[in-house]
Amino acid sequence: MALLQISEPGQSPQPHQRKHAVGIDLGTTNSLVATVRSGMAEVLKDEQGRELLPSVVHYMTDGVSCVGHEASEHNIADPLNTISSVKRLLGRGLADVKTFGGQLPYEFDSDDGGMPKIKTAAGLISPIQVSAEILRKLAGRAEIAFDSMLDGAVITVPAYFDDAQRQATKDAATLAGIKVLRLLNEPTAAAIAYGLDESTDNNSSEESTIAVYDLGGGTFDVSILRLTRGVFEVLATGGDSALGGDDFDRAIAEWLRQEMGMAEDLNPIEQRILLETARAAKEELSDSDQVALEVLDWRGTLTRELMHSLIDGLIDKTLRACKRSLRDAGLEKTQISKVILVGGSTRTPRVGEKVAELFGTEPLCSLNPDQVVAMGAALQAEVLVGNKSGDDMLLLDVIPLSLGIETMGGLIEKIIHRNTTIPVSKAQEFTTFKDGQTAMAVHVLQGERELATDCRSLARFELRGIPPMVAGAAKIRVAYQVDADGLLNVSARELTSNVESRIEVKPSYGLGEEEITSMLQDSFSHARDDMQARALREQQVEADRMIEDLLAALDKDAEALLDAQESQCLHVAINELKQVRASSTEHRVLARQIESVAKASEEFAARRMDASIKSALAGHTLDEIEKG
Ligand code: ADP
Numbered sequence: 135m136a137l138l139q140i141s142e143p144g145q146s147p148q149p150h151q152r153k154h155a156v157g158i159d160l161g162t163t164n165s166l167v168a169t170v171r172s173g174m175a176e177v178l179k180d181e182q183g184r185e186l187l188p189s190v191v192h193y194m195t196d197g198v199s200c201v202g203h204e205a206s207e208h209n210i211a212d213p214l215n216t217i218s219s220v221k222r223l224l225g226r227g228l229a230d231v232k233t234f235g236g237q238l239p240y241e242f243d244s245d246d247g248g249m250p251k252i253k254t255a256a257g258l259i260s261p262i263q264v265s266a267e268i269l270r271k272l273a274g275r276a277e278i279a280f281d282s283m284l285d286g287a288v289i290t291v292p293a294y295f296d297d298a299q300r301q302a303t304k305d306a307a308t309l310a311g312i313k314v315l316r317l318l319n320e321p322t323a324a325a326i327a328y329g330l331d332e333s334t335d336n337n338s339s340e341e342s343t344i345a346v347y348d349l350g351g352g353t354f355d356v357s358i359l360r361l362t363r364g365v366f367e368v369l370a371t372g373g374d375s376a377l378g379g380d381d382f383d384r385a386i387a388e389w390l391r392q393e394m395g396m397a398e399d400l401n402p403i404e405q406r407i408l409l410e411t412a413r414a415a416k417e418e419l420s421d422s423d424q425v426a427l428e429v430l431d432w433r434g435t436l437t438r439e440l441m442h443s444l445i446d447g448l449i450d451k452t453l454r455a456c457k458r459s460l461r462d463a464g465l466e467k468t469q470i471s472k473v474i475l476v477g478g479s480t481r482t483p484r485v486g487e488k489v490a491e492l493f494g495t496e497p498l499c500s501l502n503p504d505q506v507v508a509m510g511a512a513l514q515a516e517v518l519v520g521n522k523s524g525d526d527m528l529l530l531d532v533i534p535l536s537l538g539i540e541t542m543g544g545l546i547e548k549i550i551h552r553n554t555t556i557p558v559s560k561a562q563e564f565t566t567f568k569d570g571q572t573a574m575a576v577h578v579l580q581g582e583r584e585l586a587t588d589c590r591s592l593a594r595f596e597l598r599g600i601p602p603m604v605a606g607a608a609k610i611r612v613a614y615q616v617d618a619d620g621l622l623n624v625s626a627r628e629l630t631s632n633v634e635s636r637i638e639v640k641p642s643y644g645l646g647e648e649e650i651t652s653m654l655q656d657s658f659s660h661a662r663d664d665m666q667a668r669a670l671r672e673q674q675v676e677a678d679r680m681i682e683d684l685l686a687a688l689d690k691d692a693e694a695l696l697d698a699q700e701s702q703c704l705h706v707a708i709n710e711l712k713q714v715r716a717s718s719t720e721h722r723v724l725a726r727q728i729e730s731v732a733k734a735s736e737e738f739a740a741r742r743m744d745a746s747i748k749s750a751l752a753g754h755t756l757d758e759i760e761k762g
């Protein structure tokens with residue numbers, strides 16, 4: 135026995151029917167998909183043999199043009215329509231997003247007041263839609279590998295993600311047509327990939343404490359896990375959802391800008407060029423001591439030492455977060471027995487050095503730090519989908535931020551404290567404020583601050599039908615329940631009358647069920663088909679009108695204006711158009727046919743025009759006509 139199995143109710147696997155499950159690491163910078171083959175987790179490659187899929191989507195006027203490597207190539211030429219780092223925006227409100235304004239080149243708008251959308255050539259696109267494109271691409275890669283549909287996926291999220299961000303991730307998967315077996319915290323996935331769950335003797339009471347240090351492109355997470363008798367427990371999580379290798383790039387790009395003597399207000403294209411150069415230099419410096427730089431017509435050198443002076447401050451920031459998490463977990467750093475390095479940015483040797491120095495132990499890094507998360511997710515998916523008979527996995531995760539309720543005076547009363555392990559349910563009693571009060575507003579909040587306005591608003595609902603009583607007499611029990619995915623259910627019940635009201639928290643910036651359904655119906659890939667269909671319909675209407683008009687005209691004027699052969703030609707053209715109109719599903723083909731009929735009938739139209747002018751003129755003087 136290792137971890138306790140968390141499989142979906144009613145989902146017991148058929149003995150010999152293997153299901154196709156994957157683990158997906160939906161990263162800020164790169165995403166991956168992995169599966170388990172012959173008991174081993176393995177990252178799936180694309181047709182070119184590449185494992186990482188850059189989390190980038192390029193949009194054009196008629197929708198998504200490409201996803202991944204191909205999309206990254208548009209970075210420089212078309213930055214505003216090339217959407218990257220969208221994970222930073224997932225589940226965020228317009229106000230949050232505006233604070234990232236300096237970091238991302240996009241323009242934002244919101245067409246429904248809540249969820250911010252990115253302005254692109256294809257219209258307003260939500261971060262959920264962008265993420266769905268990435269997930270769809272990865273699911274497609276897996277389906278090719280399996281030559282079969284996907285049964286389900288475990289998708290990883292930073293431990294730091296709040297409810298809205300988790301919900302947005304799930305929404306993106308739903309939009310991509312992927313069944314989410316579970317959302318899994320990235321550090322937990324990494325620990326599973328290292329097989330740490332199997333490394334302690336289940337029968338002994340031996341305990342080990344693990345720190346997972348994950349520095350990716352856009353997020354930094356540190357998690358402290360405890361492993362007892364094969365059971366994982368996340369003791370604490372911390373980090374910074376807006377700190378990663380991208381910030382190294384920005385620091386180096388800023389140095390470059392100054393060295394190159396460029397003005398501060400770079401245009402988006404210059405900005406991208408500097409960032410791309412900075413990133414390439416940084417990655418090269420993981421293997422060499424210095425790198426020669428060529429940007430536009432500037433030449434220079436960046437040494438490791440110089441880079442360290444640019445990024446040390448950022449690394450130190452991650453170390454401070456590590457110390458905070460240790461404090462949250464109530465541990466000394468000497469009590470940490472293993473440290474795992476995760477994320478592409480831990481390939482910068484300086485990072486490993488500083489982490490080793492802080493914890494006083496050499497971190498584990500034998501698995502590819504870009505891949506560990508996807509691999510662990512795949513192992514977990516294998517269990518959840520029912521392929522691995524499980525006296526397995528218990529994964530205890532924690533709430534990253536406290537959940538509470540707004541009370542009188544705009545204060546927050548915390549009901550579930552941060553770092554409480556989940557699943558969890560807690561309840562608290564409240565009462566009415568006024569005599570005869572029959573309704574109560576429940577405002578669900580998440581955050582550590584004292585004032586409701588400083589916390590994230592997750593949901594509001596009302597409890598109605600409370601029997602009128604004097605103030606303070608009613609007893610209203612508010613229960614918060616968080617499931618294994620970290621999603622919240624809140625209910626409020628008046629205890630004497632038993633009136634109840636509940637809500638599954640649809641975070642303010644997430645999508646409602648209906649919206650998801652309707653988005654699914656006209657989701658992005660369909661939007662393309664829809665546009666095709668509409669264009670075809672327009673051409674069909676045009677063809678019908680042309681056929682009808684032309685036949686009527688022939689009926690009326692052919693005899694007077696055309697000879698037999700000319701008339702015959704037009705009838706042939708009309709018949710051809712009728713045929714294409716009936717058979718073609720391609721609007722361009724139909725449009726060409728319409729065009730050719732228009733050409734063929736030009737002469738006839740001209741003669742009719744002349745004839746009608748003549749008849750209009752008949753009986754009028756030129757003078758009258760000119761006064762018109
Ligand atoms: P995320 O989890 O945010 O998607 P990854 O774990 O894929 O990100 O890490 C991406 C980051 O890793 C980028 O900032 C990238 O520049 C950095 N990176 C990748 N390879 C190297 C390398 N060899 N040396 C230093 N940094 C690297």
Ligand code: MG
Nearest residue numbers: 161350477507
């Ligand atoms: Mg990552």
